[in-house]
Amino acid sequence: MIGHSLGAQLAALAAQRSDHRPDGIVAIGASVPWFRHYGRRAVPFAALAASVRPVTAVVGHWPRQGFAGPTPRTLMRQWARMVLTGRPPFDLDGSIRVRALMVRLGDDELVTDQAAAAYEAAFSRDVVTRWTYDESCCPAGGDATHLGWSRAPEVVARRIAEWWTSGPGAVVTGEMREDAPESG
Numbered sequence: 001m002i003g004h005s006l007g008a009q010l011a012a013l014a015a016q017r018s019d020h021r022p023d024g025i026v027a028i029g030a031s032v033p034w035f036r037h038y039g040r041r042a043v044p045f046a047a048l049a050a051s052v053r054p055v056t057a058v059v060g061h062w063p064r065q066g067f068a069g070p071t072p073r074t075l076m077r078q079w080a081r082m083v084l085t086g087r088p089p090f091d092l093d094g095s096i097r098v099r100a101l102m103v104r105l106g107d108d109e110l111v112t113d114q115a116a117a118a119y120e121a122a123f124s125r126d127v128v129t130r131w132t133y134d135e136s137c138c139p140a141g142g143d144a145t146h147l148g149w150s151r152a153p154e155v156v157a158r159r160i161a162e163w164w165t166s167g168p169g170a171v172v173t174g175e176m177r178e179d180a181p182e183s184g
Helices: 006-017 035-059 073-085 113-120 154-166
Strands: 002-004 024-028 099-105 128-133
Touching: 002 006, 006 024, 006 113, 024 154, 035 073, 035 113, 099 113, 099 154, 128 154
Parallel strands: 002 024, 024 099, 099 128
Antiparallel strands: none
């Protein structure tokens, strides 16, 4: 199961709470977007999240162009609750034992390292492979931003295929840099 951003949260939820668990998860640009994970951007981020309920009550959906708009009211309200409380719809207890590739985007303007690490905490450490897709990996015309990677996805797709066919625990080397697992 491949999920980008909020889609990665759906993958974690399916792995943790479903009788039909995926065989593997690829999470691209995944995070727990709690405002406290955003340093100096925390207050504006929390203010944006706090505006979701009143705006969607009046308009009926999230209308804002440029940030997730237009988007259904329920989805945006769930996102806002996560931003304000730090609680995603899945447990952050390391209980997900599904093989997972965590693709962090080197120039991701929406996901901090702390927010990405919070998402990864839902997975058992021994099932996770981390890879950072950064400017050194980008093809001509590509970039490593939250949405930009998808305009030239070939490198990411190739990395996913290499990871999947390598089997659990294998380290893939070559033109793409494998991040060392976090200690702790």
